[in-house]
Amino acid sequence: MSDYSDDAVIARVLAGDADAFEEIIKRYNDKLFRYVYSKVNNYDEAADVTQDIFVMAYESLASFRGESKFYTWLFSITINYCKNHQKKSRRQASVSINRPDDTEFEMQIHDERVDIEAGVIDRDSLRIVKEELFKLPDDYREILVLRDIEGYSYNDISSMLSINLANVKVRIHRGREMLKKRLSERGLLS
């Protein structure tokens, strides 16, 4: 199943092989989770929301007509879901004075992946990058996650966010400029 294209897996699911959807979850759980986490900044909440999104994607799979790439469709759902979730959270925040930072998340970086990067970037630097990324305005943080962490193309991002290509470029470069300034101030880019 891992050799199948997304479309082939979806076709199997739609043909009645519900278990095939597991392959989709395996392929995209970390990607969706990272995006959601960048929105909610809380591990448990991000995991729950990510699960909600997969369930919703499964239930609405019949509406995916293959006119776009599956992952742009999936991310569109994710982005809209997160927008609604944030609206709801903001309302609830009025009764929650403060939410503790999710300080444990930095410990949850996959060890093997850190090892890969160990020779280049240490864990402290990653923590600072994450901190500063999360301080960026939502629009810039979101687009840097999609482009510079997940590696999606400008065109894909344009589809996912439903904004034009020029706007994508502007946001990416502005976001990078802001982040570079912040990381320089933290001594990471000297």
Place this chain on the structure above:
Amino acid sequence: MMDHVSFDRLSAYADNTPLSVADKTSIERHLAGCASCRDELARIRKMLQMLSSLKGLGLVDSDRFVRNTMRRISDGGHVVHRVSKSRAVRSAATAAVAASVVIAGTIFATMGGFFNTTGPTTVARNEDPRAVTVPVSYAHNRISRAMNVFRSDVEKDATVSLLERHRAKIIAVTDSYVEGRVSASEFNRMLNTFYHLGGRRPYMVSSDMDGFKTVRFLVGEPAQREPQTSVPAMPESDIHVLVNFHR
């Protein structure tokens, strides 16, 4: 004095965004003679490398997440897990909602489930003399909420847009609902798109004698649609409504 390359152009150059040949040549020519811009480019590339390393962030137990999500899908969407760190405190309300889901599920099972296509029709006339209206049960509304059918918010405009796409006549748009009248055939097509709008089903459906249906979607604040902690007793006539409502 030599003009430096703008940040935007260096940023585009750094991540291999397709540039025109002339632009790329111009940047490279400048870089060859400008240490300041080369340093800036190096900083951008280092930042991009660090950002890329954040791919290491992910779910702690991915396999468990996959298993639990599949279990939730097969269980019909109920939350059955925490992925890793269980939250220390669960509100009593959450537990009560879970209990109500069980109760609701039991009632549903007794009644033959969502997709029972048979069952008597309970009818009552509304203001349209041609209409035969299926009454909306209070109990059904409560059960739907408890079952978390109205899982996510959908903007009012999106709901109107959905109805219009199905050639519905918009009857009412209020702060709490959008109502429209749609042909039976379009209504059936629309059934396939409900989930695309966040898993919602229409709050009310009335079947008119001329083959049209009146549908109503809740669009109010989510706080108004919070799952209820109890399911009220359901009159027998409302059971008929529920069966009717879903097909």
